[in-house]
Amino acid sequence: MIPEPRFAIYLAPEPHEPLWRFGSSWLGYDAETRADVKHPVLPGLSAETIREATAHPRLYGLHVTLKAPFRLIEGLSILELEYALDGLSRCHAAFGPVPLALEARKAGEDQVFLCLAPAGTEPALHRLEADAVMALDRFRAPLSLAEIARRKPDRLNRKERGYLETYGYPHVLEGFRPHLSLTGPMAANAPLRAALAARLAADPALMRLTCQSLLLFEQPEPGARFHIRRRFPLG
Secondary structure, X not given: OOOOOEEEEEEOOOOOOHHHHHHHHHHOEEOOOOEEOOOOOOOOOOHHHHHHHOHHHHHHOOOEEEEXXXXXXXXXXXXXXXXXXXXXXXXXXXXXXXXXXXXEEEOOOOEEEEEEEEOOOXXXXXXXXXXXXXXXXXXXXXXXXXXXXXXXXHHOOHHHHHHHHHHOOOOOHHHOOOOEEOOOOEEOOOHHHHHHHXXXXXXXXXXXXXXXXXXXXXXXXXXXXXXXXXXXXXX
């Protein structure tokens, strides 16, 4: 049986930017080159501690989700999706730098995940997300029962369940909370949190995101890491 790839529409720093280089090193994976990267050295933290904490976001690469991973609907091709992305990217100007802040967001009972999130409201980012979610949904195959179950619909509110049914992902449009994930679930008081905060505070260049390209990420088969298939310059 031929593996069925998944695709996702993301934002990410440009490959030459400090945030991309640090973020890829932090995760241990560069989605541009598809290569493993050595974790940074942080006082009091072993590389193995960082590797364990970053296992989940490493699968996806450093990114801000615009349209969550989806399988391509039968009858439409990847070339047609790329053509649509090219058109969409031309309709939105590049923007930024967007100031970022380190956040600890709830990830289950007594656990959080760490992420970088916009420090304020970014209208251009929300417009781009809404356009990507709605305009590109015709390329998305319907969710399987297993995919629906992974989103834990019983824990979603009514609007989120509606978005899950309509767009294949519950946290879109007014529920969009943009962020770059840096860890999976972890204890709220884990030493890693303070060490990462100190490292980010030492380099202001890591706390801003420039949005110059719309990115098409691809996961070749289930369980494989996502990588950047193509960048589409905004504007």
